[in-house]
Amino acid sequence: MQPAQVAGKMSPSYKMVRKYFIASIFEFVLLTFMMFINADSIKGFHFQSKLLGLTHIATLGWITMIIFGAMFQLVPVVLQVKLFSEKLAEAQFWIFLFGLTGMVLFFFKFDTFFLAIFASLVSLAMLIFIFNITMSIIKVKEWNITGTYIAAALVYLFFTVVAGIMMAINLYHPYFKTNHLEYLKLHAHLAFIGWVSMVIMGVSYKLIPMFSLSHGFSLKPAKWTFGFINAGLILMTVEYHLPERTIMLPIATLLIAVGNIIFLYQVYLIMKSRVRKILDVGLTYTMVSFGMMFIATALGVFLVFENFLKPEYLSKLVLVYGYLILFGYFSLIIVGQMYKIVPFLVWFHKFSAKVGLEPVPMLKDMFNENYAKVEFVVMNLALTGTVAAIAFENRVAMYISTGLMFLSSLIFMKNMFSIFLTKGIKNAD
Amino acid sequence: MLTEENVMNTLRSVIDPEIGLNIVDLGLVYDIIIEEAMITVTMTLTTPGCPMHSSITGWVENQVKSLEPGYEVFVNLVWEPAWTPEKMSDEAKQSLGQ
Numbered sequence: 001m002q003p004a005q006v007a008g009k010m011s012p013s014y015k016m017v018r019k020y021f022i023a024s025i026f027e028f029v030l031l032t033f034m035m036f037i038n039a040d041s042i043k044g045f046h047f048q049s050k051l052l053g054l055t056h057i058a059t060l061g062w063i064t065m066i067i068f069g070a071m072f073q074l075v076p077v078v079l080q081v082k083l084f085s086e087k088l089a090e091a092q093f094w095i096f097l098f099g100l101t102g103m104v105l106f107f108f109k110f111d112t113f114f115l116a117i118f119a120s121l122v123s124l125a126m127l128i129f130i131f132n133i134t135m136s137i138i139k140v141k142e143w144n145i146t147g148t149y150i151a152a153a154l155v156y157l158f159f160t161v162v163a164g165i166m167m168a169i170n171l172y173h174p175y176f177k178t179n180h181l182e183y184l185k186l187h188a189h190l191a192f193i194g195w196v197s198m199v200i201m202g203v204s205y206k207l208i209p210m211f212s213l214s215h216g217f218s219l220k221p222a223k224w225t226f227g228f229i230n231a232g233l234i235l236m237t238v239e240y241h242l243p244e245r246t247i248m249l250p251i252a253t254l255l256i257a258v259g260n261i262i263f264l265y266q267v268y269l270i271m272k273s274r275v276r277k278i279l280d281v282g283l284t285y286t287m288v289s290f291g292m293m294f295i296a297t298a299l300g301v302f303l304v305f306e307n308f309l310k311p312e313y314l315s316k317l318v319l320v321y322g323y324l325i326l327f328g329y330f331s332l333i334i335v336g337q338m339y340k341i342v343p344f345l346v347w348f349h350k351f352s353a354k355v356g357l358e359p360v361p362m363l364k365d366m367f368n369e370n371y372a373k374v375e376f377v378v379m380n381l382a383l384t385g386t387v388a389a390i391a392f393e394n395r396v397a398m399y400i401s402t403g404l405m406f407l408s409s410l411i412f413m414k415n416m417f418s419i420f421l422t423k424g425i426k427n428a429d
Numbered sequence: 430m431l432t433e434e435n436v437m438n439t440l441r442s443v444i445d446p447e448i449g450l451n452i453v454d455l456g457l458v459y460d461i462i463i464e465e466a467m468i469t470v471t472m473t474l475t476t477p478g479c480p481m482h483s484s485i486t487g488w489v490e491n492q493v494k495s496l497e498p499g500y501e502v503f504v505n506l507v508w509e510p511a512w513t514p515e516k517m518s519d520e521a522k523q524s525l526g527q
Contacts, residue, residue: 011480077478077480078478080478206478209476210476210479211447213448213475213476213514213525215512215513215514216513275514275517275525275527276448276525276526277525277526277527278525278526344447344480344481347446347484348480348481348484351446351484352483352484352487353487355443355484355485355487355488355491356442356443356487356488356489356490356491356492356494356495357491357495360446361446362444362446362449363446363447364449
């Protein structure tokens with residue numbers, strides 16, 4: 001059996017994956033624009049309609065949408081199975097996009113009836129995704145660590161959806177015996193750590209060595225990370241179903257923090273054994289993203305002791321914590337990995353049949369690397385500025401920083417479209 | 430007359446689109462055998478499961494075929510011995526920052 005042929009045959013349709021990526025890129029631009037025009041709302045207590053709306057554009061429109069597309073592309077290639085149904089992936093896209101649009105709109109209006117209706121559509125799309133990927137991966141013959149992380153991420157996505165829809169109903173018709181805001185913490189952490197971070201980690205074990213040409217490293221730490229983070233998440237899930245906070249919460253938080261640190265050690269081992277010593281733009285984003293993950297993890301541990309903090313400090317720290325996870329950790333790595341994955345995807349679709357017959361571009365020639373470097377600087381300035389603006393409640397700094405993030409998203413969109421629209425190169429002769 | 434050296438030289442036009450280096454300098458080509466009307470290129474790739482598999486082997490096939498019409502080309506993709514960075518040429522190592 002030639003793996004080459006398998007990889008080719010297993011790949012899903014280019015147009016389907018592209019649709020998810022393009023929608024997600026637009027959502028990122030929409031998100032940063034909405035943050036800019038609502039910069040005055042990025043302060044105070046996190047449970048407010050505009051912040052909830054913005055958070056869901058980020059988590060669903062930008063982050064989850066791009067993960068869906070990436071999973072449809074990577075699961076068949078990494079695990080060597082065919083996607084169970086492309087038709088379901090197609091249907092899921094439209095249900096998700098429609099549901100998400102309504103959900104964000106009614107978060108902003110805070111109409112809890114329609115919010116619950118549209119949240120149900122989003123949940124339906126998520127369930128279709130979970131079903132489709134589960135049906136695909138049950139046929140995997142050679143299991144690997146990436147597959148294990150993806151399988152766990154699917155389970156957490158399911159529980160994120162369950163918690164989310166329960167909260168949407170509870171907002172319209174209160175029935176919770178526990179505190180809604182406490183349950184929100186569980187929903188957010190299942191989404192961030194169980195779903196998004198679990199996917200990022202699992203995929204990193206495959207993609208980072210591939211892009212950095214790393215060889216001969218041990219993957220043992222990845223197994224420890226899996227154990228620690230899952231133990232922490234299970235404990236956290238039990239804890240948030242109890243009427244009051246117990247010692248279980250700091251233990252769960254610590255377990256997850258240790259899991260994250262071991263993950264960073266795993267990345268260090270991979271990078272130490274890399275052949276490509278010079279980091280390209282995609283890997284530079286990725287490494288800074290992991291630095292942000294470290295800071296967010298430290299902050300997460302600190303926030304366990306919320307009872308010792310003054311309420312005004314606590315609300316600022318919670319905003320910084322959420323912002324660092326969504327923009328520092330998740331967005332930086334997504335942007336970085338898109339600079340690696342999208343050129344490959346487009347190149348494979350447009351040029352793989354032409355190799356050896358006519359000149360074809362190199363992947364790095366499909367976008368302007370200098371723009372990507374400028375975007376990197378602008379994005380990091382925006383990140384630092386927004387954190388400072390939250391901390392010091394500075395309105396001008398908030399407008400400048402969110403404006404810079406909007407600018408970075410435009411540069412990203414420009415570069416992504418350059419890649420999607422790449423044409424063949426003319427013969428130099 | 431077609432020689433192994435001719436084939437090796439033409440394979441310098443096959444470039445890993447991600448790394449930007451040719452497969453000969455990367456040390457991916459293990460052996461070339463020309464027997465009657467059949468050319469067998471034994472090679473590997475930097476990473477098993479690399480999604481560029483089919484593109485690179487297809488490129489090798491097209492490139493060698495264009496060298497001399499009438500020859501059949503067989504690309505024998507192997508994972509043993511596994512590729513190691515030591516197999517790269519000094520120029521390739523240098524361009525990767527080693």
